[in-house]
Amino acid sequence: MQVSIQAKHLCKTYQLKDPVTGRPYPFQCLDDVNFVIEKGSCVGLKGQNGAGKSTLLKIISNIIRPSSGHVSVKGTVAPMLDLGAGFHDELTGRENAFIYASLMGIKRGELKRQFDDIIDFAEIGAFVDTKLRRYSSGMKFRLAFSIASTLKPDIILADEILAIGDEEFQNRCLNRILELKQSGTTILIVQHNEVLLKRICDRALLLANKTVSHCSV
Amino acid sequence: MFRIISNKVNGLEELKRLPAYHQLFWALTWRNVRLQYQNPLMGFFTAVIAPLLMTTIFYVVLGNKVGEDFKYYFLYIYSGFIFWNVFGAGLARAHTSFLQNSDLVKKIYFPRFLLPLTYLAAKLVDFAIALILFTLLVVISELDLEWGRFIYFSLLSMVSLLLICSGVFLAFSAICVRFRGFQMVFPFVSQAMFFSAPIVYDTQLSITSEMVKALFWLNPLTGVLSFFRAGVFSAPLDPWAAMIHTLFAILIFVAGAIWFKIEDTHLVDRL
Numbered sequence: 153m154q155v156s157i158q159a160k161h162l163c164k165t166y167q168l169k170d171p172v173t174g175r176p177y178p179f180q181c182l183d184d185v186n187f188v189i190e191k192g193s194c195v196g197l198k199g200q201n202g203a204g205k206s207t208l209l210k211i212i213s214n215i216i217r218p219s220s221g222h223v224s225v226k227g228t229v230a231p232m233l234d235l236g237a238g239f240h241d242e243l244t245g246r247e248n249a250f251i252y253a254s255l256m257g258i259k260r261g262e263l264k265r266q267f268d269d270i271i272d273f274a275e276i277g278a279f280v281d282t283k284l285r286r287y288s289s290g291m292k293f294r295l296a297f298s299i300a301s302t303l304k305p306d307i308i309l310a311d312e313i314l315a316i317g318d319e320e321f322q323n324r325c326l327n328r329i330l331e332l333k334q335s336g337t338t339i340l341i342v343q344h345n346e347v348l349l350k351r352i353c354d355r356a357l358l359l360a361n362k363t364v365s366h367c368s369v
Numbered sequence: 370m371f372r373i374i375s376n377k378v379n380g381l382e383e384l385k386r387l388p389a390y391h392q393l394f395w396a397l398t399w400r401n402v403r404l405q406y407q408n409p410l411m412g413f414f415t416a417v418i419a420p421l422l423m424t425t426i427f428y429v430v431l432g433n434k435v436g437e438d439f440k441y442y443f444l445y446i447y448s449g450f451i452f453w454n455v456f457g458a459g460l461a462r463a464h465t466s467f468l469q470n471s472d473l474v475k476k477i478y479f480p481r482f483l484l485p486l487t488y489l490a491a492k493l494v495d496f497a498i499a500l501i502l503f504t505l506l507v508v509i510s511e512l513d514l515e516w517g518r519f520i521y522f523s524l525l526s527m528v529s530l531l532l533i534c535s536g537v538f539l540a541f542s543a544i545c546v547r548f549r550g551f552q553m554v555f556p557f558v559s560q561a562m563f564f565s566a567p568i569v570y571d572t573q574l575s576i577t578s579e580m581v582k583a584l585f586w587l588n589p590l591t592g593v594l595s596f597f598r599a600g601v602f603s604a605p606l607d608p609w610a611a612m613i614h615t616l617f618a619i620l621i622f623v624a625g626a627i628w629f630k631i632e633d634t635h636l637v638d639r640l
Contacts, residue, residue: 166638214374214478216637222375237476242404254396255477257389 154191154226156307156338157212159364161186161221164207181207183362185221191306194329194339196349198367199359205342208359209233209309212340227306227338230256232313235296241285245276248284249299258303266302273324274298290317301328308332310341314348326352378634387480394483394490401462401491415458416495417502420450427569435570441512441602444503448601449568451499452526452593455492456534457559463488464541464555471640481636482629485542489534507601515603522600525611526593529618533589536625543632546639566590589621 162185165178181204189195199205210216212223213231238255239248249270253263263270271280274294284292293316301308314325329352333339343349349356358367372382406412424447428436436442463485467474470484500523507514545551565572565588572585585591592614599606 210475210637211374214372215475217376217378217634218374219376222373224371224373226371231477234472234476238470238473240400240404242407243400247400247403251396251400254393255473255479257393260392 155188155224156191156193156227157187157189157223157225157340159185159187159212159221159223162208162211162218162223163220164204164211164216165219180362182211182218185362185364187357187364187366189338189340191226191338192333192336193355194333194341194353196353196356197340197342197359198349198356203359204362205359206233206311208364209311209340209342213309225307228257228303229307229309230300230303230305232297232300232308232310234311235300235313235316236292239284239292239296242283244283245280245287245295249295252296252299253303256300256303258299262303263299270295270298270302273302273328275321290321293317294321297325297328301325301332304332304335305337307338308340310339310343312342312344314341314343315345376634383480390479390483393479394487397484397487398490401487402494405491405495416454416498420447420454420499421502424450431569438571438574441510444506444510444512444601445598446569447503447506448597449566449594451496451503452530452590452597453563453566453568454499455489455496455530456537456590456593457563458495459489459492459534460538460541461555461559462492463538464545465552466542467546467636467640468549468552475637475640481633482539482626485538486535489531489538512601513603514601518603519600522596522606525615526596526600529596529615530593532618532622533593536622537589538625539629540625543629543636546636547632562588562590567594589618592617 162182163180164182165180167176168179169176185208197205197208207216209231210233211218212225213229213233214225215231215233236252238252240251243251249267250260250263254260271277274291274297276291276295279287279291287295297313308329310329314322314329316322317325326348329339329341333352339352341349341353356367357364373379405415424443427446428443432442439445466485466488467481474481474484541551541555545555565585567573567588568590572588572591573582576582576585595606595614596611598604
């Protein structure tokens with residue numbers, strides 16, 4: 153078994169400011185989190201709002217640093233924490249695609265080669281050279297997902313991305329995710345929709361009381 | 370690719386990964402340039418017409434009094450504005466770079482020091498256009514230009530401009546994340562830097578007190594402009610002063626980089 157993501161004694165404390173006195177006080181978000189995720193598996197991450205799911209994903213994608221403990225990550229990571237982060241309304245779809253791909257670590261040649269597929273999957277068609285502010289929110293999302301998932305990354309970190317868009321596109325997203333999983337991509341996904349989770353996940357982790365425990369999907 | 374994420378930063382590891390992000394750096398730089406030149410006419414205006422207009426205003430107002438000391442006063446002011454346009458106008462965009470792009474920085478990882486520097490790289494496009502125009506003006510104005518000296522000192526001034534801008538952009542962008550109120554003070558800081566720099570007049574010329582002179586000398590643009598003008602007007606440049614200017618530029622770069630490095634660990638937590 154190859155290990156894809158491994159967390160050991162992971163803790164994260166935020167420094168918050170007391171609104172009255174202005175004094176900083178520590179707010180512990182994660183406390184001694186341990187887990188192992190095998191390569192090629194799809195794991196759901198469950199927990200209530202504010203349980204620390206996004207914090208955990210951010211730590212794994214190296215956006216914020218843990219206060220103590222460590223995570224080891226093997227392979228390229230496609231962070232789908234917020235699809236379309238970095239999109240600019242005043243640029244066209246094509247220009248945004250180029251920038252977004254660079255942010256995701258996709259090589260320019262790779263993007264060019266796959267560009268038609270990306271546009272086909274996103275169903276943007278004639279709007280490629282239209283400014284993004286003319287796009288509907290669904291179109292932006294489709295474009296972003298299409299770029300991010302064409303990369304064939306080793307690891308996907310997804311935060312509430314499957315319940316957006318119409319049902320038809322949701323299904324295609326789901327199929328794309330399952331395809332990637334088949335080809336050996338490790339997926340860690342936050343999704344509140346239990347039905348969706350059951351369809352794609354092998355197992356689930358539950359974040360509660362600042363720590364992680366295993367649970368059924 | 371294997372990566373261990375902990376609260377300790379492994380500088381060497383990060384340095385090794387840096388080349389992988391060159392495409393990202395150019396993509397973000399290109400975005401800044403693209404946004405400015407979205408309307409080519411307006412882009413051309415900010416790069417070429419605006420500095421020329423400002424130069425004309427100062428030339429008309431100060432030409433008779435201050436201009437007496439300079440043979441080519443118009444070129445003197447314009448050379449100042451070319452550099453101010455990179456430093457001042459670049460900093461005006463770069464100091465809020467993390468606040469403006471917080472949605473991006475909070476969701477996707479990349480070496481964060483690249484972000485303020487993309488604004489510097491984008492401003493260099495304007496700089497190149499303005500420099501070409503400047504050279505044309507010099508040729509027209511019958512100024513006896515020593516080309517070898519001009520190119521040598523231009524390169525020297527550009528290197529020190531890059532050092533100073535990198536250091537200051539990094540420091541200011543980090544300060545803005547930590548102290549949000551700094552944004553309010555920034556216009557004043559920017560103006561103070563403009564008027565204390567030898568852009569439209571030589572700050573070192575009329576001041577008699579040595580201490581005040583030294584104080585104005587601390588403006589980072591002083592050295593950059595003295596290099597550039599030494600090349601253009603064939604003015605003598607004290608080698609010791611040149612050395613100190615260069616060391617000062619390096620010091621600003623190192624200080625800015627270190628300050629940013631310290632802030633970097635908690636940058637996103639504070640955003």
